Amino acid sequence: MIASAPGKIILFGEHAVVYGRHALVSAINKRCRVKVKKAGDFRIKSRLGVTGLDFETHPYVSFAIKRFDEVADVKGADIEIESEIPIGSGLGSSAAVIVATLKALSAEFGVDLNNEEIFEMAKKVEIDVQGRASGIDPFISTYGGAWLFPERRRVDVPFSFFVVNLGEKSTAEMVSKVAELKNRHPEVVEKIFDAIDLISLEASRNMGDVEFVNELIALNQSLLRAIGVSTPEIDELIARFERGELVAKITGAGGGGCVFGIYMGKKPEGSMIVECETEGVRVEEE
Ligand code: PMV
Numbered sequence: 001m002i003a004s005a006p007g008k009i010i011l012f013g014e015h016a017v018v019y020g021r022h023a024l025v026s027a028i029n030k031r032c033r034v035k036v037k038k039a040g041d042f043r044i045k046s047r048l049g050v051t052g053l054d055f056e057t058h059p060y061v062s063f064a065i066k067r068f069d070e071v072a073d074v075k076g077a078d079i080e081i082e083s084e085i086p087i088g089s090g091l092g093s094s095a096a097v098i099v100a101t102l103k104a105l106s107a108e109f110g111v112d113l114n115n116e117e118i119f120e121m122a123k124k125v126e127i128d129v130q131g132r133a134s135g136i137d138p139f140i141s142t143y144g145g146a147w148l149f150p151e152r153r154r155v156d157v158p159f160s161f162f163v164v165n166l167g168e169k170s171t172a173e174m175v176s177k178v179a180e181l182k183n184r185h186p187e188v189v190e191k192i193f194d195a196i197d198l199i200s201l202e203a204s205r206n207m208g209d210v211e212f213v214n215e216l217i218a219l220n221q222s223l224l225r226a227i228g229v230s231t232p233e234i235d236e237l238i239a240r241f242e243r244g245e246l247v248a249k250i251t252g253a254g255g256g257g258c259v260f261g262i263y264m265g266k267k268p269e270g271s272m273i274v275e276c277e278t279e280g281v282r283v284e285e286e
Pocket of ligand 1: 010013014015016017018089090091092133134171175251252253254257
């Protein structure tokens with residue numbers, strides 16, 4: 001059986017969400033497809049290589065199998081992964097592969113897992129691999145659509161985005177960099193988080209107004225820069241966009257990763273165009 005799940009883009013609120021503030025996150029129309037076939041042994045094939053059950057090369061898929069094995073007896077499986085989502089750049093590739101693997105496993109092994117069960121299991125897998133995680137990515141990958149967190153309120157996102165990928169980054173490193181800054185300047189950084197919180201809330205209420213949302217994108221980017229998660233490369237790219245009258249911000253942890261803006265007919269060089277994806281995980285035709 002084949003299943004697919006979407007990646008995600010954080011529109012507003014990264015880092016502040018770690019400290020209880022709001023974030024606005026959308027699924028994107030870039031998907032990870034996982035094909036699972038019962039077999040006598042395990043074989044996992046992706047662009048990372050071909051392995052057996054391998055917690056080093058294929059940690060997300062291997063832990064997904066381990067967790068799924070708690071509800072079904074899995075003796076072996078042939079698993080093939082194809083993903084349109086760049087790895088390690090903040091677009092939710094890890095959660096998408098977990099969620100699609102769990103859905104394909106459940107379809108192939110005849111265990112009827114509903115979305116909530118897939119989401120709960122995917123969250124455990126994320127923690128198995130990363131140690132700690134907010135659970136936002138597996139939620140978005142499972143359910144699709146755009147949501148305001150933490151209350152999980154659906155938001156309608158009526159535009160497409162351009163996304164530029166500046167390469168892999170470390171979320172853990174950026175999260176601890178922000179934590180250090182917050183330790184040194186607690187009151188200042190808390191106020192910045194409060195401002196980011198208001199930006200996410202204002203955006204969720206005014207998504208139809210492109211000009212207004214663009215102002216919020218610029219404000220959020222300035223605040224991300226203030227907490228030290230931008231880089232000279234990102235700053236230069238955003239300044240270049242500004243000269244061409246484009247507004248953009250980091251999406252995700254920063255320190256590299258991706259930058260995005262609202263697509264208004266001008267596609268920046270090297271960017272990809274993504275749309276909000278309303279559909280979450282699903283079984284695909286063979
Ligand atoms: O770049 P990503 O997708 O790993 O996003 C990280 C988002 C943070 O807010 C920085 C961390 C988190 O767990 O929410």
